[in-house]
Amino acid sequence: MRYSLPAAVLTLASLAFALDGQVVIHDPSTIMLCNGKFYTYGTGGSSLVSDDGWTWRRGVTPPRRGMAPDIIHIGDRYYMYIAANIGAQPKAAINMIWSKTLDPDSPDYKWEEGGVVASSDGVEDCNAIDPGLFLDPNDGRLWLVYGSYFGYIRLVQLDPKTGRRVNPIDQPRNIAINCEASVMIYHDGWYYLLATHGSCCRGADSGYNIRAGRARKVTGPFLDNSGLDMLQGGGKLVVGSGGRVIGAGHFGLLDLGDGVQKFSMHFEADLDRGGASVLDIRPLLWKDGWPVAGENLKEGTYEIESVRTGTALELAVEGVPVGGRRAGRGGGGAGIGGPVGPGGGRGVPGATGDPGQAGAAGGRGATGEPGGRAAQGTGAGAAGAGPGRGMFGGTGSPIPPQDVAQVSTNWPASNVDVRMSNYLCQAQQKWAITAVANAGGYPGSPYFKITIAGTDRTLAASEDGELVVLPAFTGGPEQLWRIDQLADGSWRIMPKSIPNSKEALALSAVGSSFATLAKFDPKSEKQRWLLKTP
Amino acid sequence: MPALAALACSLLLATAATGDTAPGQAPALMRPASPTKAPDPNGFLQRWLLLEPIRVPIRSNAELTDSFVQAAIKKEYFPSQFTVIPHDGDKVTVGDAELAWHAVDTGDYNVNLFHFAVDLGKPTFNVVFWAVTIVNCPREMPNVRLAVGSNSASIWWVNGREVIDLYGDRHMIVDDGVSKRLTLHKGPNIVRCAVINSPGLSNMCARFLDAEDKPLKGFTVSVGEVGK
Numbered sequence: 054m055r056y057s058l059p060a061a062v063l064t065l066a067s068l069a070f071a072l073d074g075q076v077v078i079h080d081p082s083t084i085m086l087c088n089g090k091f092y093t094y095g096t097g098g099s100s101l102v103s104d105d106g107w108t109w110r111r112g113v114t115p116p117r118r119g120m121a122p123d124i125i126h127i128g129d130r131y132y133m134y135i136a137a138n139i140g141a142q143p144k145a146a147i148n149m150i151w152s153k154t155l156d157p158d159s160p161d162y163k164w165e166e167g168g169v170v171a172s173s174d175g176v177e178d179c180n181a182i183d184p185g186l187f188l189d190p191n192d193g194r195l196w197l198v199y200g201s202y203f204g205y206i207r208l209v210q211l212d213p214k215t216g217r218r219v220n221p222i223d224q225p226r227n228i229a230i231n232c233e234a235s236v237m238i239y240h241d242g243w244y245y246l247l248a249t250h251g252s253c254c255r256g257a258d259s260g261y262n263i264r265a266g267r268a269r270k271v272t273g274p275f276l277d278n279s280g281l282d283m284l285q286g287g288g289k290l291v292v293g294s295g296g297r298v299i300g301a302g303h304f305g306l307l308d309l310g311d312g313v314q315k316f317s318m319h320f321e322a323d324l325d326r327g328g329a330s331v332l333d334i335r336p337l338l339w340k341d342g343w344p345v346a347g348e349n350l351k352e353g354t355y356e357i358e359s360v361r362t363g364t365a366l367e368l369a370v371e372g373v374p375v376g377g378r379r380a381g382r383g384g385g386g387a388g389i390g391g392p393v394g395p396g397g398g399r400g401v402p403g404a405t406g407d408p409g410q411a412g413a414a415g416g417r418g419a420t421g422e423p424g425g426r427a428a429q430g431t432g433a434g435a436a437g438a439g440p441g442r443g444m445f446g447g448t449g450s451p452i453p454p455q456d457v458a459q460v461s462t463n464w465p466a467s468n469v470d471v472r473m474s475n476y477l478c479q480a481q482q483k484w485a486i487t488a489v490a491n492a493g494g495y496p497g498s499p500y501f502k503i504t505i506a507g508t509d510r511t512l513a514a515s516e517d518g519e520l521v522v523l524p525a526f527t528g529g530p531e532q533l534w535r536i537d538q539l540a541d542g543s544w545r546i547m548p549k550s551i552p553n554s555k556e557a558l559a560l561s562a563v564g565s566s567f568a569t570l571a572k573f574d575p576k577s578e579k580q581r582w583l584l585k586t587p
Numbered sequence: 588m589p590a591l592a593a594l595a596c597s598l599l600l601a602t603a604a605t606g607d608t609a610p611g612q613a614p615a616l617m618r619p620a621s622p623t624k625a626p627d628p629n630g631f632l633q634r635w636l637l638l639e640p641i642r643v644p645i646r647s648n649a650e651l652t653d654s655f656v657q658a659a660i661k662k663e664y665f666p667s668q669f670t671v672i673p674h675d676g677d678k679v680t681v682g683d684a685e686l687a688w689h690a691v692d693t694g695d696y697n698v699n700l701f702h703f704a705v706d707l708g709k710p711t712f713n714v715v716f717w718a719v720t721i722v723n724c725p726r727e728m729p730n731v732r733l734a735v736g737s738n739s740a741s742i743w744w745v746n747g748r749e750v751i752d753l754y755g756d757r758h759m760i761v762d763d764g765v766s767k768r769l770t771l772h773k774g775p776n777i778v779r780c781a782v783i784n785s786p787g788l789s790n791m792c793a794r795f796l797d798a799e800d801k802p803l804k805g806f807t808v809s810v811g812e813v814g815k
Binding site for chain 2: 369370371379474517518519563564565566567569571579
């Protein structure tokens with residue numbers, strides 16, 4: 054973490070996984086990717102740039118300063134639209150400038166003036182600020198939405214070849230009211246108008262929240278989930294305040310391809326950064342046809358469950374039932390044995406299938422034969438239910454979580470494969486996912502390491518494009534994981550790199566019981582994972 | 588169980604003669620009638636050499652832990668059990684029992700080991716079944732995976748390399764266990780497995796998947812001369 058606040062604040066920030074670096078900005082534009090770098094522009098000429106979407110730094114101020122710019126890339130041009138009051142509010146105008154690149158180090162970095170594309174005269178029911186651009190994927194038409202609380206949000210058509218109005222004398226169409234920072238996106242047959250409700254610019258007292266309505270046509274009407282038109286103040290909540298951040302505004306779609314969508318916004322006040330207005334990036338989920346803000350992954354211990362198979366990723370070692378192996382089914386003394394003792398309480402069966410030797414603290418006992426004859430394992434059930442409780446009666450007291458230090462004594466010290474199995478709350482199935490400092494990241498998150506909880510055994514990509522668990526984390530890129538939340542709330546898990554390969558592969562279920570690395574297919578469930586709290 | 592066993596016994600003998608399986612009846616094992624056999628439309632290997640079951644002491648399927656299965660299957664029961672390419676009718680001695688290899692074709696995607704044992708009047712429970720087949724490839728086939736299912740636990744080898752271990756009390760599910768990427772050589776490739784089970788149905792299925800996880804085809808399966 055390079056954020057220069059006191060250590061206590063740093064700790065909180067890392068837990069919340071707010072973006073790293075210099076992220077103070079207000080009214081950020083849609084984030085643009087140009088020559089491998091991410092750019093966003095805010096009110097007052099501010100700009101931020103990032104090499105990976107996680108750590109940000111100050112960028113170069115564009116030649117035209119103003120309020121709440123938005124930007125779009127069409128062909129070989131980046132069109133930026135910037136508003137400014139040109140008199141007493143609501144007298145305002147939106148100017149366009151364009152450049153072939155956003156990279157100030159490029160010889161092509163040169164902004165050209167494109168003129169005014171929309172304005173308000175100070176009397177009409179509109180304040181021509183907060184531009185939002187939308188290129189319709191269905192017909193290639195370019196649209197500008199703009200406006201603020203002073204009246205309507207309006208829609209005008211632009212020429213994608215020039216960025217200027219198609220017909221400057223066309224009357225703008227009113228599509229929403231009582232909101233600002235509007236922008237449009239398209240998803241699955243619907244046009245969505247996202248706009249910010251609530252008050253801005255009051256720090257932790259800002260009620261900014263992003264809401265949406267949808268329509269079958271780009272011109273509306275945009276109705277919310279209750280059928281209320283956005284022209285009447287409707288809007289379904291997409292994201293508001295939460296955790297340590299207050300006042301979400303200025304939605305900007307960040308489509309990373311392969312069905313992975315995120316969005317940028319600012320929070321009016323990040324309490325861990327002294328109440329500063331900051332950039333944030335969150336996953337964009339879709340639920341019942343509505344956009345919903347996802348969560349960037351938080352550190353923790355998880356079961357990693359395949360959406361495809363329902364089985365859980367585990368270290369390929371012999372599991373031990375939580376509470377120890379169950380004793381024979383036939384006898385009245387059957388019960389659940391005590392925890393496996395240190396040093397290998399679990400019996401080691403002989404090749405001929407002799408009963409295992411139970412550990413001193415009550416290890417695995419033999420199970421009963423089908424006929425119901427009591428088992429002959431020794432030590433089994435010593436800490437169990439005792440006579441009279443029966444095979445379904447349990448021990449009569451809570452069984453503690455499995456102690457990885459105890460059950461791992463028989464695990465190989467060297468590299469171990471991974472596989473998948475039914476989740477049984479066992480130690481080899483619990484993965485600690487921990488952010489790795491100073492290892493970079495991706496839009497919204499740092500890289501993580503994935504270890505068996507309570508150990509340093511680390512999931513890694515191997516040279517053959519498969520998976521292996523190493524004895525310890527050493528920081529190599531094959532041990533760093535990018536974990537993106539997908540539109541359905543599941544997760545895509547990808548190594549930062551694969552040894553001797555330039556392929557971008559994702560953790561993938563193959564068959565019911567094995568996992569591998571494979572190219573991400575957004576239409577498949579193979580690379581979708583649920584991260585469940587054990 | 589007795590009813591199942593009787594049904595299976597009668598069916599196997601009947602269908603072995605005709606090659607037919609009546610609707611609703613258990614899949615049959617038949618003697619191969621051709622030198623080679625292509626995988627079925629879904630890529631499953633339908634021709635195998637099966638060794639008559641080896642009796643092993645298992646108290647229940649709960650015993651089939653990783654270490655138990657490893658030990659129980661990898662015990663040396665007969666000479667060269669991990670390398671031998673048997674022929675139909677070959678015999679091995681395990682303890683005081685003489686067990687024969689049988690070439691079979693299955694009419695279904697899976698090999699019903701329970702019926703195999705019933706038909707021969709051999710033990711059906713608490714047994715290990717060994718199976719071998721030869722996959723003949725017209726060219727090298729890289730980046731493929733062996734994909735198997737078994738009831739219950741099993742270990743699988745391709746060209747002598749252990750590629751899949753399935754432990755525990757399992758049902759046979761298509762593509763339950765899938766190997767890491769491997770290369771099938773041009774010419775013969777040996778697929779070997781051992782399936783262990785306590786009480787219950789025993790069966791197994793196997794196919795290869797291509798780089799897109801689609802069933803691999805374009806090869807044949809053989810088990811050498813039959814009925815020598």
